[in-house]
Amino acid sequence: METFSFILIQTLNALSQASLLFFLGSGLALIFGIMRVVNFSHGALYMLGAYIGFTTARLTGSVWLAMLIAPLIVGLIGLLFEIGFLRHLYKRDEDAFLLVTFGLTLVIAEVTRLVWGAPPLQVPLPSGLDGVVFIFDEPMPLYRIFLIAAGGIASSIIWLFLERTRLGLLIRATSQNSQMVHALGTDINLIRSGVFALGCALAAVGGVLAAPSVTASLGMSSAVIDAFVIVIIGGMGSFLGAIFGSLIVACVQTFGNFFFPDFALVFLYALMLGVLIVRPGGLLGKEA
């Protein structure tokens, strides 16, 4: 009974962590799938989401509203950046893209520091979710259960969108052969802008959701590494891979942190290296 409840609690913790990682990783995977490039600013946008969430929550008093507004603003920033800068770089090699999004990371990090200051900011839990439930006499924050539900619902909706709608079909087609889609009369620039904005918005959702449990801090922009580990493990550009990758990474982080707190990071990188050696394209990736 002891071990059973322990495993159950830790699994729930891992699932709530996986749900945060899913928002982070799936956006990166979608963007990579469409553009074949990595958005280095993903971690910075995740952080920006948390900070905008903080301000919205303070101004309106509602964290629920923050979960709506932060992704909208960050998505808009992503859209403008894609139209203003990234669009002109598709003909250059992938390094230019990586470097420009790195520059955006610097700008966002600096603007965030100027606007909100360096000390971490505490974001309150959304009203109605600040309670604790008991599972086998072990306390479990209600918020974590909410995170699991949110991750599950969001991943299902996005999956259905990609697999069952016409727009989703066009997105998948663009990721496979953008020139053919273009030749068949679809404006792929529009799809690229849209997907980039969607990916950025997803990162912001992750940021807002993470903020109450980790506080909004400048260090959040390093999350781009986590996001990338997820995408490497799951498979570059694969949406299902991103879900799978977030689950694996969350398990390694949760159980690793519990048993070997000092070595959890090493496990994660070892796992990534292992996947790269065995399947260079990632577990669910198509390219070898």
Place this chain on the structure above:
Amino acid sequence: MMRSKILGVLALVALILAPQYLPVYAMTLLTELVILALFAMSLDLMVGYTKLVSFGHAGAYGLGAYVCALLSLHTHIPLPFVVLLSALIVGVVAIGIAWSCTMATGVSFAMLTLAFGQLGYAVAIKWVSVTGGSDGLSGIPRRLGPFGWSQLTTKTGFYLFALACLFASYFFCRALIRAPFGQVLRGIRENEMKVLALGYNTRRYKIAVVSLAYLFAGMAGALYASFAGFANPEMLFWTVSGQVLIMVIVGGKGTLIGPMLGAVFFIMVEHKLSELTETWGLFMGIIFIGFVMFAPDGILGILNKKLLRRSGQQKASQTSDPSTAAGGHSA
């Protein structure tokens, strides 16, 4: 070709004579500049010549600093040998890192280097008994040179020693990239599949160049630790990797000289802007984006274009020289 050689000699003479004429404050800045120039140049071997973008170069820099700090604190090895030994140790450790990172290519490679860099940062913070945790190590002495030689440990002497390290490394790297080894690297940059098809084991070349780049970055880190008297985890943070990448791109990648100019530019902008405004990092980011978008060949690329336009006749002879044909490759 002649012109760039004359300019180079003039710059070297000016740098050697600088301690005679510059005030102490300026000398401190200049020493830091020489060290950062070495750091930036080392990254150029990877980014500029082999198209291996690294977001974890601070790892090598910080490792060099910590190794140098530990050697200086716990042994009595003279300063020049400590710096060389630290660089060598970083170079050897880098073989393992390079072996892992070159498992992947392109963006994945960049992210793996970032992961290793962050791993180093985490180790520096967590392994308190050896690294001193987040405070780092301080009070690093400069041990007297071989045969009780004390000149190198003075302010001017240390500057000249750092300058010697920079120039020795520069000439080594220049010889390396002009040798067949360097041609293979450039081949990898332009078309790795083709080089592979010609029968070269490109992975081995990549491991070699990454190790060398890390070695020189480690030397820069070791110099910095001796210069500043401390080593802390901040030296390993990914923003440092970002800064050195900015120096390479803004200066002009694939030229060795360009990244040094980039380091000068970076330090000047940092000092000028940080006097005027606290937001200098923001402007740095914007300047960086501007260079990537509109001047991918950097400052040196712009200068070369101007030179070429002015001396239209010498065009042919200039572009045949690899050290001046900065922007040639991406055209």
